[in-house]
Amino acid sequence: MILKTYNLSKFFEGLRALDGVSISVPRESLTLIIGPNGSGKSTFINTVTGFYKADGGRVEYEGKDITNLPPHKIFREGIVRTFQIPRPFKKLTVIENLLMPLDNPGEQIRNAIMKNWVDFESEAVEKAYEILEFLNIDHLTFEKSENLSGGQLRLLEIGKALMTDAKLIVMDEPLAGVAPALAHEILRKVKELCDAGKTFLIVEHRLDIILEYADKVYVMGNGKVIAEGGKEVIEKPEVVEVYLGA
Numbered sequence: 238m239i240l241k242t243y244n245l246s247k248f249f250e251g252l253r254a255l256d257g258v259s260i261s262v263p264r265e266s267l268t269l270i271i272g273p274n275g276s277g278k279s280t281f282i283n284t285v286t287g288f289y290k291a292d293g294g295r296v297e298y299e300g301k302d303i304t305n306l307p308p309h310k311i312f313r314e315g316i317v318r319t320f321q322i323p324r325p326f327k328k329l330t331v332i333e334n335l336l337m338p339l340d341n342p343g344e345q346i347r348n349a350i351m352k353n354w355v356d357f358e359s360e361a362v363e364k365a366y367e368i369l370e371f372l373n374i375d376h377l378t379f380e381k382s383e384n385l386s387g388g389q390l391r392l393l394e395i396g397k398a399l400m401t402d403a404k405l406i407v408m409d410e411p412l413a414g415v416a417p418a419l420a421h422e423i424l425r426k427v428k429e430l431c432d433a434g435k436t437f438l439i440v441e442h443r444l445d446i447i448l449e450y451a452d453k454v455y456v457m458g459n460g461k462v463i464a465e466g467g468k469e470v471i472e473k474p475e476v477v478e479v480y481l482g483a
C-alpha cells in the first residue's frame with residue numbers, strides 16, 4: 238500500500254465531516270472515492286494532503302507518518318494534488334503552464350511572463366514536450382490556456398502533476414465539465430500511467446464513466462466509509478440506500 242489512513246477524523250464546529258476513515262490505496266492503481274454530496278470526500282482529500290488539519294487519526298505514505306504535515310512537505314514526499322477547478326494561468330501557453338512548478342511558482346512565473354526560456358532547464362522543457370505528446374495535446378503546445386476546452390484543461394492538470402515526479406496523484410472531480418469521449422481518453426491515460434508506476438486517488442461523481450476503470454472503490458456516507466470493494470460495490474444495499482437518502 239502506498240497510502241493508508243487510520244481512523245482519520247475532521248470536525249467542523251461539531252460536524253463530523255470525517256468520522257474515523259480508514260482506507261488503503263494500493264500502489265500503481267486507480268482508487269476511487271465516491272459518495273453523495275456532503276459525505277466527506279473532499280474533506281478527506283484535503284486532510285490527507287495537508288490542506289486541512291486532522292482532528293484525529295493518522296495518515297501514512299510509504300510507511301511514513303505524514304499526518305498534519307504542511308501541504309508543501311507532503312508534496313515533497315511525493316503526493317501531488319490537482320485542484321477541483323483547473324487554474325492554469327490563462328494568458329500563458331500550455332507549455333509555459335507545464336513549466337510552472339506546482340510548489341513554488343514565484344520566480345518561474347516571472348520567467349514565463351518575461352519569456353526567459355533560457356532560465357528553464359532544458360531537461361524540464363524536454364520532459365514537458367514528452368508529456369504533451371503522451372497526453373495527445375502536443376498540438377496545443379503554444380495555445381493560450383484560455384482557449385482550451387474543459388477536458389483539455391484536465392489533461393493539462395495531469396501534465397502538471399506528471400512534471401512533478403510525484404508517485405501519488407490525487408484528483409478531485411477530474412471529469413467535471415468534460416465531454417464523455419475525452420473523459421474516457423483521460424481515464425485511459427490514467428490507467429497507462431498506473432502501468433508506468435503512478436498511483437491515482439480520485440474523487441468523482443460520474444460513475445457511469447469512471448467505474449469501469451477503478452481498481453478499488455470506497456463509498457463514503459456521512460463522513461464514514463460505508464462500503465469498499467471492486468466496482469460491483471455500488472450494487473450493495475447500503476450504498477444504494479446512502480445515495481437514495483442524500
Ligand SMILES: Nc1ncnc2c1ncn2[C@@H]1O[C@H](COP(=O)(O)OP(=O)(O)OP(=O)(O)O)[C@@H](O)[C@H]1O
Nearest residue numbers: 249252253254272273274275276277278279280281
Ligand atoms: N471548510 C469547511 N467548513 C465547514 N464545513 C465544511 C468545510 N468543508 C466541508 N464542510 C462540511 O463537511 C461536510 C463534508 O463536505 P465535503 O465537501 O467533504 O463533502 P463531499 O463528499 O466532497 O461533497 P461534494 O460531493 O458535494 O463535493 C459537509 O457537511 C460540508 O458542509
